[in-house]
Amino acid sequence: MGSVNSSEGPWLQRFANGKPVRKPKRQQPWKAxxxxxxxxxxxxxxxxxxxxxxxxxxxxxxxxxxxxxxxxxxxxxxxxxxxxxxxxxxxxxxxxxQSREEVQKRLQEQFSQYLNYSTKKGYVFLDDYDPSEYDPFFRRRAQTAGR
Incomplete structure (x- = not known):
């Protein structure tokens, strides 16, 4: 028997009743x-x-x-x-x-109506206009009425 510092390893801690007490072995994960x-x-x-x-x-x-x-x-x-x-x-x-001439004529007509109304009144607002004098939605109403 050797001492604690012997070459038998650190597992040998002390002697009890003359027998060495060893730490329990750790179980290896692959040998579960x-x-x-x-x-x-x-x-x-x-x-x-x-x-x-x-x-x-x-x-x-x-x-x-x-x-x-x-x-x-x-x-x-x-x-x-x-x-x-x-x-x-x-x-x-x-x-x-529609021919190009017809479109141009209609646009000139609408523009002249707008200019006459704005010269007469001094202002033109869509929410404040008199349809008997000037109706900016005339073409739209005429087209929807024809359908």
């Missing part, structure tokens, strides 16, 4: 007891299940965003086909049906 290994495996499986769930939720959200974007694209395409393009075609047809 069967109960502990089952607990570890269950914990790891739980973590993996959560990660898989998060992956699936992320995948679902990306797919949902893609479907929303696609739906928006289809709605825009339908709007273009059903509303915007026919409307633009009607405007183009209306513009093509």
């Amino acid at each position: 007891a069967p109960d502990q290994s089952r607990d570890i495996i269950a914990s790891v499986q739980c973590i993996l299940d959560r990660e898989n769930f998060v992956r699936e939720v992320d995948r679902y959200l990306r797919h949902s965003d893609f479907l929303d974007l696609r739906n928006t694209e289809l709605l825009y395409k339908k709007y273009l086909e059903d509303v915007s393009e026919p409307f633009m075609q009607k405007i183009k047809d209306q513009m093509d049906s």
Whole structure:
């Protein structure tokens, strides 16, 4: 038997009843007891299940965003086909049906009416005008009445 400072190592602390008392061995993680290994495996499986769930939720959200974007694209395409393009075609047809001279004449007429009214009154405000003297919405009302 050796002393505490002998080459047997630090685990030998003292002698009790003539036998050395040793520190309990630390269990090495790769040599876990069967109960502990089952607990570890269950914990790891739980973590993996959560990660898989998060992956699936992320995948679902990306797919949902893609479907929303696609739906928006289809709605825009339908709007273009059903509303915007026919409307633009009607405007183009209306513009093509009038000659440049007619448009110029109508604009000069409206401008002269405006100038006469503003010279007579001294001011022109849309919220304060007399439709019998000057109606800035005359063309708009005439067009809507013809429909």
